[in-house]
Amino acid sequence: MTLLELTGVTASYGPVQVLDGVELTVPEGGSVGILGANGAGKTTTLRAISGTVRTGGRIKFEGRDIRGLRPDQVAARGVAHVPEGRGTLGQLSVRENLLVGAYLRKDRGAISRDIDYCLDLFPQLQDRVGSRAASLSGGEQQMLAVARAFMAKPKLLLLDEASLGLAPSTSKAVYEAIRRLRLESGIAMVVVEQNANLAFSLVDTATVLETGRNVLTGSSAELKGMDEIRRAYLGG
Amino acid sequence: MKIRNKPDGVLGIVAMASIIALSLSGCARDGAGQGNGSGSSPGITDTAITLGVTTPLSGPTAGPGTCTVAGLAAYFGSVNAAGGVEFGDGKTRTVDIKSYDDAYDPQKALSNFQQMVSDGVFAVTSGLGTPTNRAFREAAISQQVPQVLVMTGDPLFSDREESPWQLGFVPIYENEGAAFGKLLAESDAQHKVAILSQNDDYGKGYVAGFKEAIGGAANVSVVGELTYEATDTSVDAQLTQLAASGADVFFNAMSITPLVISSLQKAQQIGWTPSWFLPSNTSSPTAILQPGGAGAYPGIYSVSFSKAPQSPAFAQDADVVKFLADLKQYGNYPDMPAFPHCMWSYMVGATLEEAFKNMTEPTRENFMTALRDIKGLQAPLMLEGTAVDTTTDGQPAVSTVLVQKYDGRGYGTVENFG
Amino acid sequence: MPAMSSVLANKSTRVILIAVVAIALVVAPLILPAFTNQTLVRIGVYAVAVLGLNIVMGYTGQVNLGQIFFVGLGAYVTAYGVNHDWNIILVFVAACVVPGLVGLLVALAAARLGGLAIAMVTIALPIVGVPLAKRLDEFTGGSQGTSARFTDAPDWSGLYNDQWQFYIVLLVTAAAFLLGRSLVRGKYGRAFGVVRENEAVAASMGISPYRTKVLAFTVASIFGGASGFLYLAAVQYTSPETLSFGHSISLVAAMVIGGAGSIAGALIGGAYYVFVPQLTNAIDPNLTTISQGAILLVVLFLLPQGLVSLPRVVRRLFRRRTSRSSLPGNPPQNSPVHQPATDAAREGLEKTERQDRS
Numbered sequence A: 001m002t003l004l005e006l007t008g009v010t011a012s013y014g015p016v017q018v019l020d021g022v023e024l025t026v027p028e029g030g031s032v033g034i035l036g037a038n039g040a041g042k043t044t045t046l047r048a049i050s051g052t053v054r055t056g057g058r059i060k061f062e063g064r065d066i067r068g069l070r071p072d073q074v075a076a077r078g079v080a081h082v083p084e085g086r087g088t089l090g091q092l093s094v095r096e097n098l099l100v101g102a103y104l105r106k107d108r109g110a111i112s113r114d115i116d117y118c119l120d121l122f123p124q125l126q127d128r129v130g131s132r133a134a135s136l137s138g139g140e141q142q143m144l145a146v147a148r149a150f151m152a153k154p155k156l157l158l159l160d161e162a163s164l165g166l167a168p169s170t171s172k173a174v175y176e177a178i179r180r181l182r183l184e185s186g187i188a189m190v191v192v193e194q195n196a197n198l199a200f201s202l203v204d205t206a207t208v209l210e211t212g213r214n215v216l217t218g219s220s221a222e223l224k225g226m227d228e229i230r231r232a233y234l235g236g
Numbered sequence B: 001m002k003i004r005n006k007p008d009g010v011l012g013i014v015a016m017a018s019i020i021a022l023s024l025s026g027c028a029r030d031g032a033g034q035g036n037g038s039g040s041s042p043g044i045t046d047t048a049i050t051l052g053v054t055t056p057l058s059g060p061t062a063g064p065g066t067c068t069v070a071g072l073a074a075y076f077g078s079v080n081a082a083g084g085v086e087f088g089d090g091k092t093r094t095v096d097i098k099s100y101d102d103a104y105d106p107q108k109a110l111s112n113f114q115q116m117v118s119d120g121v122f123a124v125t126s127g128l129g130t131p132t133n134r135a136f137r138e139a140a141i142s143q144q145v146p147q148v149l150v151m152t153g154d155p156l157f158s159d160r161e162e163s164p165w166q167l168g169f170v171p172i173y174e175n176e177g178a179a180f181g182k183l184l185a186e187s188d189a190q191h192k193v194a195i196l197s198q199n200d201d202y203g204k205g206y207v208a209g210f211k212e213a214i215g216g217a218a219n220v221s222v223v224g225e226l227t228y229e230a231t232d233t234s235v236d237a238q239l240t241q242l243a244a245s246g247a248d249v250f251f252n253a254m255s256i257t258p259l260v261i262s263s264l265q266k267a268q269q270i271g272w273t274p275s276w277f278l279p280s281n282t283s284s285p286t287a288i289l290q291p292g293g294a295g296a297y298p299g300i301y302s303v304s305f306s307k308a309p310q311s312p313a314f315a316q317d318a319d320v321v322k323f324l325a326d327l328k329q330y331g332n333y334p335d336m337p338a339f340p341h342c343m344w345s346y347m348v349g350a351t352l353e354e355a356f357k358n359m360t361e362p363t364r365e366n367f368m369t370a371l372r373d374i375k376g377l378q379a380p381l382m383l384e385g386t387a388v389d390t391t392t393d394g395q396p397a398v399s400t401v402l403v404q405k406y407d408g409r410g411y412g413t414v415e416n417f418g
Numbered sequence C: 001m002p003a004m005s006s007v008l009a010n011k012s013t014r015v016i017l018i019a020v021v022a023i024a025l026v027v028a029p030l031i032l033p034a035f036t037n038q039t040l041v042r043i044g045v046y047a048v049a050v051l052g053l054n055i056v057m058g059y060t061g062q063v064n065l066g067q068i069f070f071v072g073l074g075a076y077v078t079a080y081g082v083n084h085d086w087n088i089i090l091v092f093v094a095a096c097v098v099p100g101l102v103g104l105l106v107a108l109a110a111a112r113l114g115g116l117a118i119a120m121v122t123i124a125l126p127i128v129g130v131p132l133a134k135r136l137d138e139f140t141g142g143s144q145g146t147s148a149r150f151t152d153a154p155d156w157s158g159l160y161n162d163q164w165q166f167y168i169v170l171l172v173t174a175a176a177f178l179l180g181r182s183l184v185r186g187k188y189g190r191a192f193g194v195v196r197e198n199e200a201v202a203a204s205m206g207i208s209p210y211r212t213k214v215l216a217f218t219v220a221s222i223f224g225g226a227s228g229f230l231y232l233a234a235v236q237y238t239s240p241e242t243l244s245f246g247h248s249i250s251l252v253a254a255m256v257i258g259g260a261g262s263i264a265g266a267l268i269g270g271a272y273y274v275f276v277p278q279l280t281n282a283i284d285p286n287l288t289t290i291s292q293g294a295i296l297l298v299v300l301f302l303l304p305q306g307l308v309s310l311p312r313v314v315r316r317l318f319r320r321r322t323s324r325s326s327l328p329g330n331p332p333q334n335s336p337v338h339q340p341a342t343d344a345a346r347e348g349l350e351k352t353e354r355q356d357r358s
Helices: A042-050 A071-077 A094-101 A108-121 A138-151 A168-185 A196-200 A220-225 A227-233 B009-024 B062-081 B106-119 B130-135 B137-143 B173-185 B201-213 B236-243 B257-269 B285-292 B318-329 B341-357 B364-371 C002-031 C034-059 C067-083 C088-110 C116-135 C161-185 C187-197 C199-204 C209-235 C245-258 C263-283 C285-302 C307-329 C335-357
Strands: A002-013 A016-027 A031-036 A056-061 A079-082 A156-160 A188-192 A205-210 A213-219 B048-055 B092-101 B123-125 B147-150 B166-168 B191-198 B220-228 B249-253 B275-277 B300-304 B375-377 B402-406 B411-413
Touching (some): A002 A042, A002 A188, A031 A042, A031 A196, A042 A079, A042 A188, A094 A138, A196 A220, A205 A220, B092 C285, B106 B137, B106 C263, B173 B220, B220 B236, B318 B341, B341 B364, B341 B375, C067 C116, C088 C116, C161 C187, C161 C209, C187 C199
Parallel strands (some): A031 A188, A031 A205, A079 A156, B048 B123, B275 B300
């Protein structure tokens, strides 16, 4: 069953058209990658879903139109966004950041269980749970951002450039953990990633955007083999 | 690096509490306020008496506020230099003035009052402001501390039933309005009057006094009456409307200095040049009339009970010469006073001295009795025909005012309108 | 192990400290001189106002320059209720609810505007409030103000008025601070912090920045109203001057000086608001504006985080000095062993302080 469906989604920043009819389908529990060069519209697509940019076209989530909802309303429907640049709250402690993620939840007991789960998933955070998020390293902040999004118990996780600015070994560890999270929780994901290798480690299918339009869509296996992809995005 | 801008919770509170405790310890419960058993009230010894003034010394009313301290300090500075005041109990005491800034904030005025009680002040006097004086009036009553000869036109302070420990000094608003109304009613000519007043008790007081005085007069008719709010920044619309009424007399009960100046300018711009009446606190020749170009009008009238030091008529007056010298030497006020409050507080000093001379016991009760028994005192700087009279219930210490006419530099008393 | 024992030590010290402070607060008015009690009462009044301001400005990051309006409104409602012989509990509730409702309405409109527009709207409140208070004289007593005495000590208590007022103010202030503390440490407090730091992130967590701002603003108004009730309990008189714009700015200064985003800072801010005019009056009553400005600048330069950070700054200085002086004093082979041990213990202590907050 389809969880999320984007049809002919458009968006512009002022006079600049950024999305020009983007299509995207995410099945329940599925994981879809969005690939593309800088400025292709990857991040904007995520923003369109989470309601932080004005868009045209149709965005259906669980069969209902969510286009035009405010970001907090979209979040309340079960969409968690790990934004580019992480958006961790530097003045709050790691634990507080996690609690913020669970803001909409009422199940108190489960919340503390999920915090423990996050700390197990990202053991680096374990020691820093009382520290301010601002004092964390880049990799730890990224982990925190992912963990915080998970704390919302979303149906869909939007992951934007989780490897940005991280050392290769750190990015790898982050993606390892996200993959484990996906396996154990079954949360559906939309993954935006410059590094196609990392992306393919996490997604079932992917679409390639160019200047706000889909130019290629297929399964990871298909896309991985394609020369164009290799040349354009695998650092070839 | 770890940055924490969150507080150290309890620690902070404890730290603060100990700071408070440390900074305030050292006085005992019975130390202040309740007298000390020897029969004399706090703030008075065999050699000195301490008076307190809470008044605006900062903020928009700091100008007149500073004057309420300067005149008093000038008067008693001179008296102390001559040895002090010989009280009715035979002891000679110097008079110390403690001043406190309330910035025209009622809460601070109360705080200052409480501080004065704690500092051992005998009586509170001379302070300017209706809300600030009202803020501690009831506290003064319940602690039986005199709050006398204060600068407010609020009649409440002169109501003996309501305010047993209070007495106002300056004429109430009605007194001023009535004095001008009376002059107009006695005029031989017909007059059409336009009234503009501040929409509060100040403006209403003036208008009520004025209207009562012209009540039976056939020669005076009110042809226009408008109000404005104390927060308005312009009254141009009202002036234009009143000008159209063709009035030859303009009764302007306005307490805001810049508004009075701009009104004086605006009316002549639109070609309306009636005779004006202005309240005593907004008729200063240097601060208001000269910048307002008052020379364009046939007459600017105000009321006063005080000689105007700026006026050439009083330049050689003995009172004025001594006053200006005292003000400079003891009042820390070297300039020509821009506000009448400097003169008024000087007269407050003289009135207090008179009460002290009649005090037979060093107590506040006895002081109040002595203070309420002054009649016909011609304090220095008082105009011929006015006097301090503290014996009439419902009236402040000074209730007679004389109508004055602007002569281009200062004011001179007039008997007749025109 | 050292971390564990310092947790226990820290916790029991806290309990003892709280108990000592509580007992001191109850006993203090009985032994302190009247003027001290009166001063403490006024500190309570303004601490509650600053606390409200801190919630909307310090914690939620929304500039509010109109807090004094709600204090004044609370004071007027209290005066009106007292003079119409309402039950005192009802008066208190009304003094909180009426400003709260007005704050809610203003916030519903203003929070949509965002950024500096909120600040502009809040500036307008006291500016409109003063003439309004003058004009609505059947409710407010006009420019002559209105008195309401309801806090004179009853005969059965055997207390002086200042002592009785102290207990009233202590009761309300303590309740306000406990409420404020649990609010900012709970779920909504976190939401405030998130909105202050990053509205986009807040929205992505399902926290509506708009509703959160409205909530913070309304809570601030309620605290303002409670402060107004206390104002009347302490001053027993209010007039349009009470809600003049300048006092609103002084409240903001007091909040920053005390410590923005800090509950204890609000209390210190209240103390600052009351003490500094008294102090500057003692220095020279003719120079209060200048000396107040000087004090403000000195505190902000030395303690940009506010007075609440003073213990921390002192501790840091002290620590730096001891570690510096211990180096040459100790035999060289000792210091490497000695130093890390104290560091670890300190680390443990700081961590528990932080954890206690969440």
